[in-house]
Amino acid sequence: MxxxxxxxxxxxxxxxxxxxxxxxxxxxxxxxxxxxxxxxxxxxxxxxxxxxxxxxxxxxxxxxxxxxxxxxxxxxxxxxxxxxxxxxxxxxxxxxxxxxxxxxxxxxxxxxxxxxxxxxxxxxxxxxxxxxxxxxxxxILHSTSDAVIATDETGCITYINPVAETMTGWQSVEALGKSITEVVQIFDEVTDTLVENPVMLLLEGETIDLLGNSRVLIARNGRRIPIADSVSPMRKESDTANGAVLVFWDISERRKSEVLELEKVRLSTEIIEREKAEAEVRKALIVEQQLSELKSRLIATISHEYRTPLAIILTSTELLKRYGPKLSEEKKETYLDRIQGGVRQMAQLVDEVLTFGKIESGEIELNLEPLNVEEFCRELINDRQNQVGDRCNINFTVRGFIDYVNLDKDLLQQIVINLLANAIKYSAKGTTIDCLLFGDKERIIFQVKDRGIGIPKIDQTRLFSPFFRASNVSTVGGTGMGLSIVKKCVDLYQGEIAIESEVDVGTTVTVSLPRLEAKG
Missing domain, CATH: 3.40.50.2300 (Response regulator)
Known part of the structure; x- marks a missing residue:
């Protein structure tokens, strides 16, 4: 060659x-x-x-x-x-x-x-x-449906995507180099006063609160747009923020849906009041029917409008703040669990993206050390079993020649945890997941077999693509990053990964890692 x-x-x-x-x-x-x-x-x-x-x-x-x-x-x-x-x-x-x-x-x-x-x-x-x-x-930034603006440490704009251009009325060539406070002006709808820009608050070290329903963006042409937002710092080597990223989105449609729902509730209440004179049985049936319809509409609205963990957190905190004294302890606990779940999901996505990015960019190298593979895997599996309880049963089997093997503990943990998480997530309650650890003189094999929903054949060629999820996952949550991270970890080992799956039968993932010599 x-x-x-x-x-x-x-x-x-x-x-x-x-x-x-x-x-x-x-x-x-x-x-x-x-x-x-x-x-x-x-x-x-x-x-x-x-x-x-x-x-x-x-x-x-x-x-x-x-x-x-x-x-x-x-x-x-x-x-x-x-x-x-x-x-x-x-x-x-x-x-x-x-x-x-x-x-x-x-x-x-x-x-x-x-x-x-x-x-x-x-x-x-x-x-x-x-x-x-x-x-x-x-x-990615140009294709997202959210507005994205990045700034330097002084709050001057260094990037603005097309959605942000449309919402603010500022073109990129005009906005770059200008202060975020000039381009993004946020007002309180109730008091009609300018609120301090969340980016500047972050850069000044202040605590950042998510924008409530009473905040609006005033576009360059005077248009008022109800928004929700998220702001994050950009850091290099030190803990000091050397910039920030502001993401915000139009909640006008959600606002209309909320108003419509309130109007429906008002009309339902009037109907109930007018029919109080009727027989108690008929009145009870009408109330039950109306409450059932209202519940269905609310569920449909929440399912459609509050898709992201950020929206879940925002909704839960607002309900706790507004109705806290009137809520039962059970209700309060439910909202707090939702907030924690949303935070965990966002943290998981950030960790997965960072891990994937570090491996992709070559920042992570194999750090081999002698490791008791059986003990290490058993500990990870037991921890996972304790977390899921009776949600499923994890059966761990060890075969072949297993001793102390030169492996990277962090990468092996990524492989085991992500494969277990996928198997549990897509399996029905009460099912058994089989984990096999096998070793010979040349390789170590870790295999996870579930009896879950399986993966359609048409999707199996794209399973290792970041953010890809199979077409049959329906409402099961997930980021689509797990198998991508596993594949990158296996590639670092110069190992192999194989997936066999059939819809409604289950999925078997087999990872084979060569026994490597630790560098002196």
């Missing part, structure tokens, strides 16, 4: 030949060499090399190596490394503008050449991956 393709642009043909021979000895492919800027651009267009070695000084002084490098970088996005015997400040300053991937100073040996090229190729690869990730995140 041929190595990376390197184009040589060198003023002296003898030197070019020598460099070409060195590159071929190092295993690189050399499509040829040229001695002018125009020829370099033509050759790049024809051969599409992986990297260009560019002599700064060429015969055509008006179109030298720096000018050629700038055009290659602009048109083809191909990395350029300069070959030069010059160190004049003027030349170096011109060269910097073209964002080269390195400098190799003449005279140089074969080792210098190889190191310079490998570093340049690696930097280009990292730059490409970073650009792809930025494009991926940008696509």
């Amino acid at each position: 041929a190595g990376p393709k390197i184009l040589i642009v060198e003023d002296e043909m003898i030197t070019a030949c020598a460099i070409s021979e060195q590159l071929k000895r190092l295993g690189y492919e050399v499509p040829g060499f040229v001695n002018s800027g125009a020829a370099a651009i033509a050759s790049v267009a024809q051969n599409l090399p992986d990297l260009v070695l560019m002599d700064i000084v060429l015969k055509n002084r008006k179109f030298d190596g720096i000018e050629a490098a700038a055009q290659i970088r602009s048109q083809f996005k191909i990395p350029v490394i300069y070959l030069t015997a010059h160190s004049e400040e003027v030349i170096l300053e011109r060269a910097k503008v073209t964002e080269p991937f390195g400098y190799i100073v003449k005279p140089f040996n074969q080792r210098d050449l190889r190191i310079g090229i490998e570093i340049g190729l690696y930097k280009h690869k990292m730059e490409r991956q970073l650009a792809e990730r930025e494009e991926f995140l940008s696509t």
